Amino acid sequence: MANSGESLCEAAREGDVEKAISLIDSGADVTYFDKEGLTPLMHAANHGHSQVIKALLDAGAPWNALSPSNVSAGDFAMENGHQAAFDLLLNTGIQAELILGTIARKENAKGKSDSDYLADRVNFSEDKVMDSKSKAVMMAWEKPLMEAHAKAICSKGGDMLNIGFGMGLVDTAIQQYAPTSHTIVEAHPEVYNRMLHAGWGEKVNVKIIFGRWQDVLSQLGSFDGIFFDTYGEYYEDMREFHQHLPQLLKPGGIYSFFNGLCGGEEIWEGVKHKYWQLDTYYLPVCQCIEDTE
Ligand SMILES: C[S@@+](CC[C@H](N)C(=O)[O-])C[C@H]1O[C@@H](n2cnc3c(N)ncnc32)[C@H](O)[C@@H]1O
Structure with a gap:
């Protein structure tokens, strides 16, 4: 029987948002990599299933994970012309950058900067x-x-x-x-x-x-x-x-x-x-x- 990570990849490929949400609610691992090194998010992005992408992102799926050939979910969406899916992933990346930027600046303000380029x-x-x-x-x-x-x-x-x-x-x-x-x-x-x-x-x-x-x-x-x-x-x-x-x-x-x-x-x-x-x-x-x- 396929494990829940595999099932989530399958739901992502098929664009079955209800199944994806139900699997997530039952504890399926949104960070799962299948045997090809692809995550559920990459599968959903590859097929442009925006609703599944949103459900996965809401559950904390890593938007910046890379496949063995260094391709991200955003790359899959872009390469296959899925603009709405790409925009969702891009916006998530931008939001993460803003949050990480705020955290880094707060740490720098506390004198914790260990990556001070200057x-x-x-x-x-x-x-x-x-x-x-x-x-x-x-x-x-x-x-x-x-x-x-x-x-x-x-x-x-x-x-x-x-x-x-x-x-x-x-x-x-x-x-x-x-x-x-x-x-x-x-x-x-x-x-x-x-x-x-x-x-x-x-x-x-x-x-x-x-x-x-x-x-x-x-x-x-x-x-x-x-x-x-x-x-x-x-x-x-x-x-x-x-x-x-x-x-x-x-x-x-x-x-x-x-x-x-x-x-x-x-x-x-x-x-x-x-x-x-x-x-x-x-x-x-x-x-x-x-x-x-
Ligand atoms: C990407 S490079 C600029 C390249 C430039 N546009 C060119 O045509 O070659 C960025 C530069 O900004 C400088 N820099 C970084 N932080 C800065 C800051 N807060 N104020 C002024 N310069 C800064 C860096 O030292 C670096 O030389």
């Missing part, structure tokens, strides 16, 4: 910057994305602000638009030193501000174009930055941010394999409404 060494090579855990802070293949962001924020010219230097890809692209001024905020001491060695401190229109953006806000003026792309932060940090945009952006000013912030270790582990294989990148662009009065 205090760790970073390694530079020609095509990437890596943190001390060999996770990529920035990679050269992101250059076309950075060029697109620079084009967007420089479209009206004027004064530019970039938060997070990394490999300087976006800053190099911004320079090509010859902005009136170009302010760069960078918090990592080694990245900052490298900027200086590369001559960024000598460019006539460039002002470098060393420090966390959170700590140097009072030194910033207002800008016609702003780009935000930090590392080791959470969505809530970016949302906090957004609270300051009304002061930082001139009327008509343009803001864009890297659309892939990934601060949490747990989240990264869950999505890293497929994270960069999406064939579409949504370039976020916002404009400050000009005051007509």
Whole structure:
């Protein structure tokens, strides 16, 4: 007789939500991996059974578990064109990121930070910057994305602000638009030193501000174009930055941010394999409404 995990996988494959709920209520393991290494959630996602996905998620099924070929439930839904199922899984991932971000920040506030990227060494090579855990802070293949962001924020010219230097890809692209001024905020001491060695401190229109953006806000003026792309932060940090945009952006000013912030270790582990294989990148662009009065 099939065990309850197998039965749950079967109910998930068939989209039988009543059977799935009844099995869950009787104690079936929502974290079960079948002999192919697939969870009930992966089976439901593969077939786009949103109601079963919701029941499994409500019961605590791990949204970021990976199959032996490193495919998550979200990947199964996306690859098979099940948009509603994909959205459910994506929203669960985002909610988890927000909660984990809040917990991490509370722990950091209590001085418990053991993953403080800014205090760790970073390694530079020609095509990437890596943190001390060999996770990529920035990679050269992101250059076309950075060029697109620079084009967007420089479209009206004027004064530019970039938060997070990394490999300087976006800053190099911004320079090509010859902005009136170009302010760069960078918090990592080694990245900052490298900027200086590369001559960024000598460019006539460039002002470098060393420090966390959170700590140097009072030194910033207002800008016609702003780009935000930090590392080791959470969505809530970016949302906090957004609270300051009304002061930082001139009327008509343009803001864009890297659309892939990934601060949490747990989240990264869950999505890293497929994270960069999406064939579409949504370039976020916002404009400050000009005051007509
Ligand atoms: C992903 S990289 C930026 C890549 C950059 N957009 C480029 O085109 O190469 C993120 C950068 O943000 C910096 N950073 C991280 N936290 C920061 C903070 N709170 N304030 C300012 N910079 C920060 C990191 O040291 C790193 O250099």
